[in-house]
Amino acid sequence: MASVQRKRLAYTDDRFSMLPDEILGLILSSLSLKDAMATSILCSRLRYSWIFTSNLDLHVDWYAALKKQPRDYDTEHTLQLWIDEWLNYAVSRKVESLDLNLIAYSPEKRYSFPYKQRHFPDNLKLLKKLCLHSVNVSGEAVAFMLGNCRLLEQLSLSETDELSSLEVVGTSSVFKCLAISQCKNLKSIVVRESEVVCIKYNGARCRLFVIVDVPLLTQLWIQADPQSCYFSGRRGAIKGILDMFRSVLAQLHT
Structure with missing residues (x-):
């Protein structure tokens, strides 16, 4: 079971890794800051990506x-x-x-x-x-x-x-x-x-x-x-x- 979960996480990580920086930046910038921060748990690449978004939408x-x-x-x-x-x-x-x-x-x-x-x-x-x-x-x-x-x-x-x-x-x-x-x-x-x-x-x-x-x-x-x-x-x-x-x-x- 643990092996299957690791494979799923690795697969998700790889899919995000395939996205160009520009596309990833556009996706994160379209989100509220709260949602952009939440993406940090999805994969290692997104862990700190939210701090580089070009749009800060705070409430x-x-x-x-x-x-x-x-x-x-x-x-x-x-x-x-x-x-x-x-x-x-x-x-x-x-x-x-x-x-x-x-x-x-x-x-x-x-x-x-x-x-x-x-x-x-x-x-x-x-x-x-x-x-x-x-x-x-x-x-x-x-x-x-x-x-x-x-x-x-x-x-x-x-x-x-x-x-x-x-x-x-x-x-x-x-x-x-x-x-x-x-x-x-x-x-x-x-x-x-x-x-x-x-x-x-x-x-x-x-x-x-x-x-x-x-x-x-x-x-x-x-x-x-x-x-x-x-x-x-x-x-x-x-x-x-x-x-x-x-x-x-x-x-x-x-």
């Missing part, structure tokens, strides 16, 4: 269950440190795409994006895509990121309640897409001297909105939900948002 579902239990320590502080460690690891791996979505996290104590002036790893300059959802980040931090991540192609900010002003000025030639969604405290937006091609906007009309010298802007996406808190009871609210972009409407593709 903090355990946090909701943890909060329901009696707390002998500060879970909020623990989660902040845990995410800090994950980000530092991701940056050390020279990631090109970073998507931080903390939609289930407590709105009152949201995670604050740690990278700003005087605390900015060199590897972060390799980012090509940055998405922050339900994460606290200031306008100064975003401007600093845009000024230092010269390979950044896409920036998406969603439900970043700490954001009150945003300046996208003098971006690199590769920066092409800016997405802003439901940033309820955002009062000022300035987009100037940029080669951005696409702007996506979902939110209320800003008190100050400046968009000049954006010759390549040809795509504008506006999401307007009449049932949302941004538009309900506000007559002409959607027209007001269109007026924000009036100066560039003529250059858009239809």
